[in-house]
Amino acid sequence: MSIQKVGVVGAGTMGNGIAQVCAVAGLQVAMIDISGAAVTDGLATIESSLERLVRKDKLSAADRAAALARVSGNTDYAALKGAGLIIEAATENPGIKLRILRQIDEAAEDDAIIATNTSSISITLLAAVLKQPERFIGMHFFNPVPMMALLEVIRGLQTSDETHAKTLAFAQTIGKTAITARNSPGFAVNRILVPMINEAIFTLQEGLATADDIDTGMRLGCNHPIGPLALADLIGLDTLLAVMQVFYEGFNDPKYRPAPLLREMVAAGRLGRKSGRGFHSYA
Ligand code: NAD
Secondary structure, eight states: OOOOEEEEEOOSHHHHHHHHHHHHTTOEEEEEOSOHHHHHHHHHHHHHHHHHHHHTTSSOHHHHHHHHHHEEEESOGGGGTTOSEEEEOOOSOHHHHHHHHHHHHHHSOTTOEEEEOOSSSOHHHHHTTSSOGGGEEEEEEOSSTTTOOEEEEEEOTTOOHHHHHHHHHHHHHTTOEEEEEESSTTTTHHHHHHHHHHHHHHHHHTTSSOHHHHHHHHHHHHOOSSOHHHHHHHHOHHHHHHHHHHHHHHHTOGGGOOOHHHHHHHHTTOOBGGGTBSSSBOO
């Protein structure tokens, strides 16, 4: 049976982006949040994002109206009734996610696939609280969801081949290119990206090159669209430190040691763009 309706739990940055992409692809969407204000904000973000697409001639006014009409906002999990796929995209905290997954499990149809957009929590661990852990999978979207082409699909130890195949088919329905990774800290993309950024910070710390030269080097020498230190500022240095810490502890391997300069910057409150200063200045 193909998926006609999607539930999205969490109406924040990622949740409303996922809801938008599903609605534009012609699916009914129930977007849920614990906070009524977050639901209202999430719906408003979808509306203005679709409006922008219309202004850029990427969507017709009629398609915008139809997509908006397909999204409902709720604080009640009963809205998940009839959803063939439910994607959890709430706050990155294991306790919160485990609680939400139990609530989803109660409200979901027996044959629904349940997915999480977590970027760092074990898919295998989250699956273990569900009645049918074989129906659980990681769907790691990238920010901003409507712009980014990739969907990283993560199989937990319990994920069935059927759940995996249906998830790949769904990625195609919503116009994303999927790659598959096995459950492991950072999955595949962040496992490569974040240690590279950490290495760029070591390179700066050791005085091998200036921040500008490191970024220019990686842009012009490796064709990256943005240098690693500028990307660090965009992601947030506190977030990067937390991810490196997960690798360091998760693998028990000193090769994932966070750069001391990264710790130092976070301790100083230089978190990147969001604080106005990181490896570059954003005054
Ligand atoms: P966010 O803070 O923008 O939104 C989280 C939302 O979850 C909030 O609206 C909050 O009210 C809601 N929430 C909290 N507890 C809830 C509950 N019990 N029930 C329902 N809703 C609840 O966060 P975000 O950036 O959208 O991140 C969401 C998830 O996506 C996280 O797991 C994060 O790791 C992952 N992720 C984020 C990014 C990113 O760049 N922001 C990229 C990939 C994956």
